[in-house]
Amino acid sequence: MLYLIEGGSNMKKGCPFGTHRVIEPQGVLPQPAVRISNDMELYDNEILIDVQTLNVDSASFTQIKTQADGNIEKIKEIMMGIVEKYGKHKNPVTGSGGMLIGTVAKIGEAMKEKTDLKVGDKIATLVSLSLTPLKIEEIKEVRIDIDQVDIKGQAILFESGIYAKIPTDLPENLALSVLDVAGAPAQTAKLVKPGDTVVIIGGAGKSGMLCLYEAKKRAGITGKVICVQRGTRHKARVMDNNLADVFIDADATNAVDVLNKVAEETNGEMADLTINCVNIENTEMSSILATKDDGIVYFFSMATSFTKAALGAEGVGKDVVMIMGNGYTKDHADITLQIMRESESLRKLYESLYA
Numbered sequence: 343m344l345y346l347i348e349g350g351s352n353m354k355k356g357c358p359f360g361t362h363r364v365i366e367p368q369g370v371l372p373q374p375a376v377r378i379s380n381d382m383e384l385y386d387n388e389i390l391i392d393v394q395t396l397n398v399d400s401a402s403f404t405q406i407k408t409q410a411d412g413n414i415e416k417i418k419e420i421m422m423g424i425v426e427k428y429g430k431h432k433n434p435v436t437g438s439g440g441m442l443i444g445t446v447a448k449i450g451e452a453m454k455e456k457t458d459l460k461v462g463d464k465i466a467t468l469v470s471l472s473l474t475p476l477k478i479e480e481i482k483e484v485r486i487d488i489d490q491v492d493i494k495g496q497a498i499l500f501e502s503g504i505y506a507k508i509p510t511d512l513p514e515n516l517a518l519s520v521l522d523v524a525g526a527p528a529q530t531a532k533l534v535k536p537g538d539t540v541v542i543i544g545g546a547g548k549s550g551m552l553c554l555y556e557a558k559k560r561a562g563i564t565g566k567v568i569c570v571q572r573g574t575r576h577k578a579r580v581m582d583n584n585l586a587d588v589f590i591d592a593d594a595t596n597a598v599d600v601l602n603k604v605a606e607e608t609n610g611e612m613a614d615l616t617i618n619c620v621n622i623e624n625t626e627m628s629s630i631l632a633t634k635d636d637g638i639v640y641f642f643s644m645a646t647s648f649t650k651a652a653l654g655a656e657g658v659g660k661d662v663v664m665i666m667g668n669g670y671t672k673d674h675a676d677i678t679l680q681i682m683r684e685s686e687s688l689r690k691l692y693e694s695l696y697a
Contacts, residue, residue, distance in 0.1 A: 356385030360500035373473035380429035380475040386452040387501040391444040398440040400621040401644040402433035403489040432472035438644040439471030468504040506675040519696035523549035528674035534560035541613040544620035545569030546576035554585035597627035626651040642667035
């Protein structure tokens with residue numbers, strides 16, 4: 343299929359994928375690009391958004407917090423610097439972004455017949471901040487415990503960009519928090535089969551608990567769902583909400599320890615599916631060793647290194663299917679929001695933690 347840059351208005355004509363915004367290097371798409379234009383003059387196939395909140399990717403925000411030693415003003419300075427330099431919020435260390443919530447301010451002429459949106463609609467973008475043209479005038483508030491930042495600013499959604507209208511039956515910040523990781527539980531729903539043994543590493547985190555919920559539902563009473571989390575301080579919220587059958591206290595960077603503890607809980611059979619939801623580096627081998635031969639490892643973590651995973655599996659002679667997490671899968675927003683509607687206890691927990 344040939345994508346033509348066309349339009350019938352006085353607005354500048356844009357590529358559906360946003361390549362017209364790429365400054366450096368030429369010829370690549372906006373996500374891998376080093377620098378893009380965050381000029382808020384609208385192209386004919388773009389949507390202009392007045393931004394309310396940025397939900398920064400967990401791996402990215404963890405890195406920024408560490409760099410800033412937890413200092414709020416330093417966090418603001420780092421984030422403003424990223425956007426000023428690159429035209430988007432793509433963390434130069436992790437390569438990841440996040441997503442945003444905002445109000446539709448203007449719709450390009452060529453987009454008006456291609457979208458169900460209208461000016462004034464409140465939406466969450468379901469594409470990464472690492473490819474979204476963004477201009478920040480002011481950072482109003484940093485909610486350091488939930489990776490959210492309130493700003494005054496604007497952003498651009500490309501023609502190919504996906505979004506979700508903010509539901510009226512859930513708090514906005516709750517919807518934003520779960521939509522940011524919507525790909526993980528939706529992919530879990532596709533991958534887990536009845537009777538499976540599923541290991542979720544980082545299972546007590548935001549994406550992890552959603553994955554646990556879907557895994558329990560899909561594996562059924564003949565399956566087994568194991569949560570691996572460092573420390574026991576979050577054990578109660580996992581087990582009290584019936585999100586897992588087993589809780590393992592283990593450091594995900596210690597692959598042999600994870601291997602031994604999962605082997606003990608599975609009588610040496612290991613997992614049919616392992617899902618990695620952690621936000622730190624060097625957890626690839628724990629995921630691989632926890633999985634049986636011919637099993638599946640799903641890396642949802644943005645801290646995952648393809649090189650470490652591929653060469654590490656080869657190095658230990660492990661024949662597993664490895665899936666690099668895609669933040670999008672069909673109906674992922676609907677699936678994830680439905681979890682909040684299905685489980686009153688989980689919704690209340692997420693409201694207390696992330697809203």
